Amino acid sequence: MEPRPTHQYDVVIVGAGGAGLRAAIEAARQGAKTALLCKSLLGKAHTVMAEGGVAAALANVDDRDNWKVHFRDTMKGGKYLNQWRMAQLHAQEAPERVNELEEWGAVFDRTKDGRILQRNFGGHSHPRLAHVGDRTGLEIIRTLQDKGIHSGIDVFMEFTVRRILISDGAVSGCVGYDREKGAFTVFNAKAVVLATGGIGRCWEVSSNSWEYTADGHALALWAGADLLDMEFVQFHPTGMTWPPSVKGTLITEGVRGEGGVLKNSEGKRFMFNYIPAMFKAEFADTEKEADEWVASVIAGKIPTARRPPELLTRDVVARAIHREVAEGRGAPHGGVFLDIATRRTPEEIKRKLPGMYHQFKQLADVDITTDPMEVGPTCHYTMGGVRVHPETQESTVPGLFAAGEVAAGMHGANRLGGNSLSDLLVFGKRAGEHAAQHAKRSAAHPRIDAAQVEECVKESLLPFERNEGENPYAISEDLQKMMQRKVGIIREDKDLREAIEAIRSLRERARHTKVGGNVQFNPGWHLALDLKNMLDISEAVARAALERTESRGGHTREDHPKTEADWGKVNLVMRLRDGNITLEHVPLEQPPAELKALLEGELSH
Amino acid sequence: MSSTAQLKIFRGDRNGGAMVDYEVPRTPGMVVLDAVHVVQATQAPDLAVRWNCKAGKCGSCSAEVNGKPKLTCMERMDKYPEGTAISIRPMKTFPVIKDLVTDVSWNYAVNKKIPPFKIKEGERKYYQYEADRVQEFRKCIECFLCQNICHVLREHQLKQEFAGPRFLVRVAGLEMHPLDTEDRTELIKDAMGVGFCNITKCCTEVCPESIQITDNAIIPLKERVADRYYDPIRWIARKVFGGNDSRQ
Structure with a gap:
């Protein structure tokens, strides 16, 4: 048999979004030969x-801001289930x-x-988001x-990785195919960084x-690495x-x-009815106060009024919209209204939100400078992912690192808007740096187990061998619809059990695809x-969601609506053992006293 | 009542191909990329098309719809009357890989030749009015429709001589950056071949981001080159006083 084409690198980065690019830049800066x-x-x-x-x-716009406030906001937004050290870093x-x-x-x-x-965003106490329109x-x-x-x-475009290769209990590289030729290539590497983003295509209504x-x-799971917090999926409140x-x-x-506001079909700003106890102190409870806040912000002053409830965290706003629609106060197409037209001038809207203006005009025939938008929750982000060391981003498999959305821990039960771009910069850099250092520590390239490569190639080519x-x-569409219905924004025991069953039968169907x-x-x-990948990870999400019998952040159980103190001390960890996904409760890492003190005032609410 | 759309989609590869007929149901708000996806999901799973964001932000799904370069994710089907087939072809300027997917690697090679941003020492403050003109260029989503329509590249295939509108926009964004100190005027004149552009503005017309490519990027770059290399007064001034910086 001919040997597979093989490249040798110190560090291979899988994924070229913000996290992957930032990791690659850092690994190369450390002197690692990087792909x-x-x-x-x-x-x-x-x-x-x-x-x-x-x-x-x-703190360019409000000098009261500093890392401690950002840390506190992030932990609070994550309902204190975050890995504190990641949130701090x-x-x-x-x-x-x-x-x-x-x-x-x-x-x-x-x-x-x-x-x-810097602009204001949900869950951030101060204007904190550096932005470009x-x-x-x-x-x-x-x-x-x-x-x-x-x-x-070295950049390899349109290349999909199908398997992380392991030798002697550590990473030895990866194998995948290029889209153009469909040819399989092996990357022999001392360290691999996963920066592959999220899982949103498992749902029907998705921004991904x-x-x-x-x-x-899936690559991490198959390689034997731990996954963490898989039950926490973020539904962004405002999709088209x-x-x-x-x-x-x-x-x-x-x-x-x-300054945009959410209204139901009765024209009411309903978010005032949904302010959770933990946020009561910081959010306006009248339209008058909320409008004062907006007026100060527009005038470029530091507001003394409290923030409008439309800027509550995404989990809260998404659930509120879901409820309004469920109770019959929705907009014609199953969402609610988002109104910026009556709040800002057309010039301001076009200048600050040009993409939104364009998108609605061209795709929905709506002019957002004169009319409200119709919006509803859309699957957007996964807080769960590869369990990593908070400083090095190394997974539980030596030599396998993860950064950005594919890594877990930073955001806990719910991510704040704007914390994803910062996450991928901070931890992309760290992953690149530590992957390069890991590579430096090993003199020779690890050996490649050819059997693993050939097994992956053979399995990947099976769909071409079937005549029937x-x-x-069709299978993908059925999976998305099923996940939307049963593992969506509001979950319950019966649905989740049915979802796990449904995944079994979908998996059987997926074994017999023909292309x-x-x-x-x-x-x-x-x-x-x-x-x-989608089926294995859908199963992980459904099973973690079934296990966590409480509601917290991005995980809402109809049958367990309360946030339970005991569950606030536990993360769920999943791993593949003997072909089965196992689930384990692990105690949440507690922050040191000085950081705890930062959170304490908040925790007492 | 549902209506249908007739499509003619190029199917083929580097060795050639043909237009193939498909029919799909029309749905409200449908865009051309949706129609292609319906074909893929129900009739031709191996139909190759690039796409990512499906919101006009990533610039992956460029193709020629009824002969016009378009982002297929932003091109509404209801613009096209029923009863007449809509043709969808790959961009002509680049070699076909398969179906609607073209080999755009030349663009990446050109980009790599542009010397990167080099920040000035000291004060880094600058103002929104200065950011504005650079931000216009940085809106570019690299859909390469401007490269595709530019006759220097499309008809004359002068890819060795001319970098194309996309990269003149990119270099304009660097040259006009308030903090940049690199000098790329010689590159613009020679390696990028700005002189090949004869200002027909085809690129500006097809830009989905409405960047004023010709007026705001290319013409000012041409002026910089003219100032540096063809202005006799400046030439004498340089000889007398030394220095060669024509930057404003």
Whole structure:
């Protein structure tokens, strides 16, 4: 048998969004021979879709901000289930990472005195999001891309990894195929960084692109690594609901940050009815006070009034919208109304939210400078993922690292808007740095187990060998619909058990897919392979969601509506053992006294 | 009542191909990419098309719809009357890989030749009015539709001589960046071949981000080159006083 084409690198980064690019830049800076594997073309990864901004306590707009407040907001938003050390490092290092982007050429919107402008966002006590209109993600990925291509990184575009290779209990590389030729290539590496993003394509209504098929989550699981917090999936409150073509497409939280309000079919600003006890002290309880806050912000003053409840955390707002619709006060197409038209001038709207203006005008025939938008929850982000060391980002498998959305722990039970772009910068850098150091410690390249490679290739090519079989698109659609109905924004015991059963039968169907054509750029084949990841990770989500018999952050149980103190001390860990996904309760790491004191005032609410 | 749309989609690879007929149901708000996806899911799972965000932000799904370069995720089907087939072809300027997917690697090679941002020492404050003109260029989503339509590249295939509108926009974004100190004027004149552009503005017309490519990026770059290399007064001034910086 001919040997597979094999490349040797110190560090291989899987995924080329913000986390992967930042990791690659850092690994190369440390002197590691680095490869960056992109599932799409370079610069098209999901980071490009991030709109509202990157959270960092620069205190350019409100000098009361600092890392401690950011840390506290992040922990509170995560309902205190976060890995405290990650939340701390993130809050401390985000400003440096954002300033570094400016040094690399990023052009953020400016304050009047010429510094990086920051906007308000849900759950952040102060205006904290550095931004570029509503296209912050594009600015960040382009800045990293243009920095990256001059950093001595080898870039492999349109390459999908199918398996992490393990030798002697540690990472030895990975194997995958390129889309153009469908040829399998081995990367022999001392360290591999997963930066593959999320899992949102497992749901029907999603803001995520085709790439978000749980690749990294599954690769880690199959490699024997621990997954953490898989029950926590974020449904962003404001996706488009009409027309069907764009159902789920994201509307930035920046609309609310710029003063936009949510109204039901009766014209009421319903969010005042949904302020949780833990947030009562910080949010306005009258429209008058909320409007005063907006007026101060627009005038560029530090507000003395409390914040509008539209800026509560995403989990809270998404549940409120869900409830309004369920109780019959929804907009015509199953959402509610988001109104910026009566709040800001058309010029301001076009200037601060150009993408939203364009998107509604072109795709929904709605002019957001004159009419309200219809919005509803859309699957957006997963807090769960690879369990990593908070400082090095190394998983429980030696040599396997993870950063960005695919890693878990930073956001706990719910992520604050703007904390994802900062997460991927802070932990992308850390992952790249520590992967390079890991590589330096091993003199020789680990050996490759050819049997693992051949098994992966053989399994991947099976769909071409069947004359009979099902269309992978039909299975994918059934999975998405099922997950939407049974493992969606509101969950209960019976649905979750049915979901786990349904995944079993879908998995059986997925074993018998048939794809036409050949291995060259064949999306049907790619989807047939992606199904395996999606099914395994859907099962992990459903089982963790069944196990956690309480409601917290992104996990809401109809049958267990309360947040339970005991569950606040436990993370759920899943791993693959002997072909089965096992589940374990692990005690939540407690922060040291000085950080606990920061949170204490909050915890007593 | 549901209606249908007739599509003619290019199916083929580097060795050639043909337009193939498909029919899909029309749904409210449907865009061309949706129609392609319906074909993929129900009739031709191996139909190759690039896409990512499906919201006009990533620039992956460029193709030629009835001969016009478009982002297929932003192109509404109801613009096209029923009863007449809509043709969907890959971008002509780049070699076909398969179906609607083209080899755009040349663009990445051009990008790599542009010297990166080099920040000035000291004060880093700058103001929104200065950010504005650079931000216009940084809106570019790299859909390469401007490269596709530019006749220098499309008809004359002068890819060795001319970098194309996309990269003149990129270099304009660097040259006009308030904190950048690199000098790329020679590159713009020689390696990027700004002189090949004869200002027909086709690129500006197809830009889905409405970047004023010709007026705001290319013409100012041409002026910089003219100032540096073809202005006799400046040429004499340089000879007398030394220095060669034509930056404003």
